Amino acid sequence: MNVLFAIATGIMFGMGVFQLLRRDLIKAAMGFYILFTAINLLFLAVGAYDGVIPAYAGLPAQGRQTSDPLVQALILTAIVISFGSYALLLGLIAVSSRRFKTVDSDEVDHLKG
Amino acid sequence: MEVLLLGPIVIPLFCAAAGIVLARNRTLQQGAGLLAGVLAWLCSLGVLLVNVQGDILTYRPGGWQPPFGIVLVGDLLASVFAVMATTVMMMGIVYALGCKDKCVSYPAFMPLFLCMGAGLNGALYTGDIFTLFVFIELMVIASVVLVAISDNKLGLEAAIKYLFISAMGTLFLLIGIAALYATFGTLNMADIGRLLAGGERPLLAGAAAVMLMCAFLVKSAVFPFHFWQPDFHTTAPTPVHSVLSSVVVKVGVYGLIRMMTLMFTAEAPLIQDLLIVLGVIGIFFGSLGAFRTYDAKRLLAYSTFGQIGFILVGIGWGTAAALAGALVYAVNHSFIKAALLMITGLVSSRTPGKTSRLSEIGGVGQTLVFISGLYFAGGLALAGVPPLNGFVSKVALVQGGLGAQDWLVVGLVVSAGIITLLYMTRTWQLIFQQAPAQPITLKPYGDQPFAPAVLIGLCVILGLFGSPLLAVAAQTVAQLADPQLYIRAVLGG
Numbered sequence: 001m002n003v004l005f006a007i008a009t010g011i012m013f014g015m016g017v018f019q020l021l022r023r024d025l026i027k028a029a030m031g032f033y034i035l036f037t038a039i040n041l042l043f044l045a046v047g048a049y050d051g052v053i054p055a056y057a058g059l060p061a062q063g064r065q066t067s068d069p070l071v072q073a074l075i076l077t078a079i080v081i082s083f084g085s086y087a088l089l090l091g092l093i094a095v096s097s098r099r100f101k102t103v104d105s106d107e108v109d110h111l112k113g
Numbered sequence: 114m115e116v117l118l119l120g121p122i123v124i125p126l127f128c129a130a131a132g133i134v135l136a137r138n139r140t141l142q143q144g145a146g147l148l149a150g151v152l153a154w155l156c157s158l159g160v161l162l163v164n165v166q167g168d169i170l171t172y173r174p175g176g177w178q179p180p181f182g183i184v185l186v187g188d189l190l191a192s193v194f195a196v197m198a199t200t201v202m203m204m205g206i207v208y209a210l211g212c213k214d215k216c217v218s219y220p221a222f223m224p225l226f227l228c229m230g231a232g233l234n235g236a237l238y239t240g241d242i243f244t245l246f247v248f249i250e251l252m253v254i255a256s257v258v259l260v261a262i263s264d265n266k267l268g269l270e271a272a273i274k275y276l277f278i279s280a281m282g283t284l285f286l287l288i289g290i291a292a293l294y295a296t297f298g299t300l301n302m303a304d305i306g307r308l309l310a311g312g313e314r315p316l317l318a319g320a321a322a323v324m325l326m327c328a329f330l331v332k333s334a335v336f337p338f339h340f341w342q343p344d345f346h347t348t349a350p351t352p353v354h355s356v357l358s359s360v361v362v363k364v365g366v367y368g369l370i371r372m373m374t375l376m377f378t379a380e381a382p383l384i385q386d387l388l389i390v391l392g393v394i395g396i397f398f399g400s401l402g403a404f405r406t407y408d409a410k411r412l413l414a415y416s417t418f419g420q421i422g423f424i425l426v427g428i429g430w431g432t433a434a435a436l437a438g439a440l441v442y443a444v445n446h447s448f449i450k451a452a453l454l455m456i457t458g459l460v461s462s463r464t465p466g467k468t469s470r471l472s473e474i475g476g477v478g479q480t481l482v483f484i485s486g487l488y489f490a491g492g493l494a495l496a497g498v499p500p501l502n503g504f505v506s507k508v509a510l511v512q513g514g515l516g517a518q519d520w521l522v523v524g525l526v527v528s529a530g531i532i533t534l535l536y537m538t539r540t541w542q543l544i545f546q547q548a549p550a551q552p553i554t555l556k557p558y559g560d561q562p563f564a565p566a567v568l569i570g571l572c573v574i575l576g577l578f579g580s581p582l583l584a585v586a587a588q589t590v591a592q593l594a595d596p597q598l599y600i601r602a603v604l605g606g
């Protein structure tokens with residue numbers, strides 16, 4: 001299971017970094033989100049047990065391994081934050097594309113010096 | 114007493130929510146903002162006063178016992194940084210009340226400003242490394258929006274750039290957190306410190322240390338990760354700039370100190386060697402960059418770089434005296450830099466084009482005698498001239514360096530202080546002394562000088578009566594030297 005996670009996380013990191021380095025700001029923003037999804041996968045992989053049933057206090061485990069609830073809480077928080085940042089980033093790019101009439105990051109560079 | 118820890122986090126958040134409700138009534142909204150700033154400052158001061166007596170405060174929201182629940186910890190290090198942060202925040206709010214910028218009148222401005230403050234204080238007080246991430250993100254997102262709505266049209270571009278770069282920093286932080294959780298199964302910093310002190314060095318601990326360090330270096334804009342900082346800070350509205358460039362960059366410094374003294378004490382010598390090199394590069398890059406820049410606000414942003422370098426060198430020397438010097442330096446630099454930025458913003462608010470370009474504001478300040486005096490005092494304080502607080506912090510830092518017997522770096526640090534003096538006096542002459550190239554008609558009203566005057570007054574007071582701050586810094590370092598104090602306070606037993 002962990003090998004699968006490692007491969008999937010690695011592929012997503014690679015895709016994310018590749019997209020992030022594109023000149024197109026919207027593609028770069030997509031890379032941003034892919035990277036955060038890769039992190040969420042990484043968090044799932046570092047959970048304490050490979051559980052198959054949810055962990056409830058007082059519920060008998062019936063001989064099966066419970067899953068680690070903490071990483072799921074972490075992922076939920078990370079999803080909310082990365083989603084919020086992504087929405088904000090897309091909003092900023094939308095405004096900037098209207099103002100500068102381009103989404104090419106090479107042409108949006110008025111801040112030199 | 115423990116409830117005081119909640120104050121600097123919850124009160125600004127609550128007033129930010131109230132500010133959104135009161136969006137129609139600007140006076141009430143501003144009143145709520147000012148109230149939040151003052152109350153947060155009082156709460157953080159209260160925590161510091163308790164800490165000085167030797168206690169470490171812990172607050173457990175919801176009653177969950179650490180290491181399972183989130184815990185807020187107010188030890189001396191966190192309190193010193195939090196008092197510094199809330200003081201500058203409060204002055205930033207006061208400045209915003211008298212600010213003529215258009216963006217300050219937006220209904221979203223005050224809530225966002227308070228969210229930034231809440232995130233800052235939360236990042237300082239939290240004892241849980243994932244909560245640290247959450248608070249840092251709150252701060253980053255609020256500051257990105259504040260810069261994007263800036264009167265300066267380029268703020269939008271700077272905000273997009275910073276959001277990308279800060280996301281990379283956050284990514285490092287999250288990978289570090291995942292590595293720590295995979296290794297130790299806990300997110301509580303005290304618990305991680307306890308397990309790491311146990312002697313066993315799992316493979317991932319080193320990786321986590323590197324990742325956390327990268328994240329904090331990005332947040333502090335230290336040499337290899339510095340390039341976003343002048344752009345992002347220069348385009349920010351003045352009240353936001355004064356907070357960003359003075360206290361928000363210190364979150365990374367705080368994180369580095371915390372991580373070296375609490376968690377990765379065995380790796381600390383290695384990190385310290387690296388910090389000295391990065392600090393010296395930062396000092397020279399920042400100071401020389403400040404020389405050749407074209408904008409008065411950008412000059413101060415570059416200067417922040419150099420000043421962060423001084424603090425890192427102090428941390429890098431690692432002796433008790435040097436670390437205390439670095440803490441004093443961090444606090445004093447915040448007040449000086451915030452005041453200088455407010456004064457620069459004030460001058461540029463009086464110019465017709467609201468510009469701070471050096472080519473256009475030459476001689477603008479000739480008639481503003483009071484402001485000129487404030488800027489001169491701030492510039493001298495930044496350069497470390499007695500009797501101002503910059504002198505106290507430079508002396509404390511250099512004494513630490515002499516104790517560490519690192520002669521080369523001491524020499525470099527002292528000589529870089531002279532560069533600071535040169536660029537500050539040059540800018541002061543350019544803005545306030547020189548005759549303007551063509552006659553300029555100043556606007557009759559600009560931003561209010563109350564907040565920078567108070568901060569410069571604070572600088573003078575801290576310069577004349579520096580011993581309480583030095584004593585608190587020495588006590589902080591003594592507390593940091595024994596991580597068991599923190600661990601026992603959080604985990605009990």
